Amino acid sequence: MKQVIVSFFIVVLGVFVSASSQAGTTEVALKPIKVDRSLDSLRRGAQVVFDTCMRCHSLRYITYRDLLDMGLSKDEVDALRGDRGMGEYLQTTMPPAAAKFHFGMLPPDLSLMAKARKNGPSYIYTLLTSYEEMSNGKIDNPVFPGIRMPDILNVTVETAPEERAVVEQKARDVVAFLEWAADPRAQERRELGAYVLAYLVILTALLYWRKRKIWSRLDDA
Amino acid sequence: MAGRIIDWIDQRFPLTKFIKHELTEYPTPRNLSYWWNFGSLAGIVLVIQIVSGIFLAMHYKPDALMAFDSVEHIMRNVNYGWLIRYMHSTGASAFFIVIYIHMARTLFYGSYRAPRELMWWTGQVLLLMLMATAFMGYLLPWGQMSYWGAQVITSLFGATPFIGDDVVRWLRGDFVVGDATLTRFFALHYLFPFLIVGMVVIHLVALHMVKSSNPSGINLADKDNIPFHPYYTIKDLFGFGVFFIVFAYFVFYSPNTFIEADNYEPANPLKTPPHIVPEWYFLPFYAILRAIPDLLGGVVAMGVSVVIFALMPFLDRSKIPGGAKYRPIYRIMFALFVIDILVLSYVGLKPPSGTLVIVGQVATFVYFALFTLLPFISRWEERWLRKKGLPPEVEELIRQEEEEAAKRGRRA
C-alpha cells in the first residue's frame, strides 16, 4: 500500500512539473542548452554582449566591478569600460529617444533575462538562433513572432556550416554570460550548498542513531 | 553554580516547574508516528521565516520605485543576501507543505474531534493568518506577478454588495495597487508573524490540556505515555534534520523552483502578463474561485472552501473513534479529497480553457460534496460497521469516548 501511495505522488509531481514548464507563452519547442560556465565562455560572452547586445540593451544590475568578481582581469575590465568608473553599470550606447523612435519602446534590460523567462537560457539561445526569412521576404522569429529586435547574430545570412557554428557558439557564450549576470552568486551558492548538504546528512545520521539508541530504552522496560 | 542560580529563579518564577511540566516530563503517547512531527516542523519554519525576514528587512525598501532594486541589491551586494532571500522564499513554500501535511494528519486521524475542537479552530485561524501573511509578502518584491496577483485578489473584495468599490479602495489606499498598498502590506507582513506566534501559544496551551491524539485512536491518557524528553525531543530533532536536508537542497540547488519567472520583471501597471498564476499553495482555492462564473459567487465559494474545515467536528457524526483507522468509507473520502485537491491545483495552474473549465467545476462540486455529505455518510458508515460487527477494541474505544464525553457534559 505504501508503495502505491509513494508512486502515486511521484506521478503527480511529474504531472505538475511538466505542466508548469509548459505554462509559457511560446508554443515553439526550445532548444535545450547546457550552459558552459567556464571563465573562457563567460569572457567570450561578455565580449559579444559588449560588442553586439549593448548597442541597444543595458544591464543595470551589473557594474564593471562585478566583471572583476566574475574573473576578468583589471586590464580586461579597463579595456571594456574606457573612461567610465568601476561602479558604473553597463549602459547601452543607444539614447532612449533613438530607441523609442526606431523600436517604439526601450529594449528590455538584460540583467535578469535568464531568470525572467521560463527555461531562460534555452529561451535566449533559441531566440537568438531562430530568426528566419518569411515567405513575404521579411525576417521574423517563431519564438517571438513580431519581434522588434533585428537578427543581431545574422542567423539568416550566415548559413554555411562553419559560419553557422560560429553563430551558435556566440549565442552559447551570450547565454553563459547572461546566466551569470542574472545570478552572479550562483557558483558560490552551489559550492556552499555542497558543504551544507554534506554536513546536514552527517548530522541527521547522528540524530537518527541517537534517536534509535534512546528509543531502544523502551524495549528494555 | 548554575544550579544555585536556577534555584534562586525557581523561588521567584516557576521556571523548572514549567519546563518539567510542559516540556521534559510532559506525557506524550508512546506510539506517535512521524506524521506527528509536522507540528514542530511548522514551528521551526516559522522561526526560519521570522529570522530571515527580519534580516531581509534591514536592506529592503518598501517603496514602489525602490523595492525591486532593493531585492536585487540584497541578491547581489549584501553579504549572504542571496542566501537569506532564497531561505525566505523557499521557507514560504516549505511552511505550506508542512502545514498542509499537518492538516492532513489531523483529518486522517480524526484529531479534530472532541475534545480537540479548539485546537482545530485555532489551527484554522492560524491557516488564515498564514495565507494573509504569504499573500502580503508576495507583493513585496514588486515583480509583475507580485503586482498583478495583488491587483486580482484585492479586486475580489469588490464583490462585497453595496460597498465593494469602497472596500477595494480602502484596502489598496489607491485606485489601483500602488505604492500605498506596498507600504502597508510591508507593515502588516512584518506584524502578522508575531500575531501568529501568539496564536501558536494559544494552540499549544489547548494542546497541553487535551494532550496529543495518536494513530491508534485509543485514549492513552494515564495509560501508555512517555515523557516528551528525551523521546520526542530527539525524534523532533531528527525530523528537523530530514527537513533541513530537503530545504537546503532547494535553497542551494533549485531556489527558483518556487519563484515565477515573470516576477523577475519589474511590475508594470500598464502590461498584464499573459498568464497570472498565484503561488502553488493557493492554486486549489484559486481554481474554485474561477470555477463559479459569477464574481460574488466565486469569491464566496473560495472563502467558504478555506473556512469549511472548521465545521469538521460537527460534520463528522460517526461515533467510531480513531479517524480513518477503523473507517474504510472515511478513508475513501479522505483519498478522494486529496485527489480532488490535486486536480483543483492543476486546474488553477493552467489557463482556463474548454475541458479544463468543466473539470474545475466538477472538482469544485466534489470538494463541497465531500464536506456536505460527510454527516450522512459518516452516520451511515457507523450503522453499517455496527451491523457487520465491530471489533471488541473499537467497542471498548466507543465506550471510553462516551465515558469521557459524559464527564465533560457533567462539568459543563
Added chain:
Amino acid sequence: MSEYDSDSNNPESPERREFLGKVTGVVAGTGIVAASWPFISSMNPSTDVLSKATTEADISDIAPGQVHTVEWQGKPVFILHRTDQQIDKMRQSEGGKDPTADQKRVLEPNWLVVVGICTHLGCVPNRVDDGWLCPCHGSVYDNSGRILRGPAPRNLHVPPYQFTGENRLLIGQADPQRQRCERVDPDAAGDTFCVSTNPNGKEV
C-alpha cells in the same frame, strides 16, 4: 530495568550513549554557530558600500597652483597641485598650533591631499590664496593643510592614499610602505589620519 554493562564496548553502556550524545551535540552546536554567520555578516557593509571605501581621482587636469575637490566616503578631499614656491614656503615652517613637518604630510612634494573638513566643528573651508579659510569660525590653514590661526585644534587630516599609474590617485587605501595611518577619536572629523614615512617605514 536491566543492568547496564559499564564496559564501553557494549553499545548499550551509559558511557557509549553519552559519547554519541556528546558528539551529536557538538556537531549540532557547530552547525548552529556556522548558520548564524551569514546573518551576522549580512549586517556588515555590502559590496556596493565597500566599493565606496576608495575613490579614484584623475589628477592630470589639475594645473600647478590649482585645487580640485573630490568626494571620498561622503567627505570632501582637497587635492592641491603645489608650485615650487608653495613647497618651499611650506618647508620653512612647521605650521601653527599643531606643528608638523610638511614632508610628513605629503607623499610627493607637489601634491597635497587632505580631507576638507575643518577639525573644529566640521565645516568645509574655502580656498584662499595661500591656504584655506573656514567660514564658520575663522580657522586658517596653510598650503600644507596645517592650522595656523583660529579655534581648530588639529591640522586637516591626511587620508590614506597612493598614486596608481600616470596621473591617478587612489584615495582610501594607503601604501603601507609609504604611510602610517591611525584612527583618531570618533568625534574628530576624518576617521583616519596618515603620516608619510620613508620606504624604510621610518617617519620622514
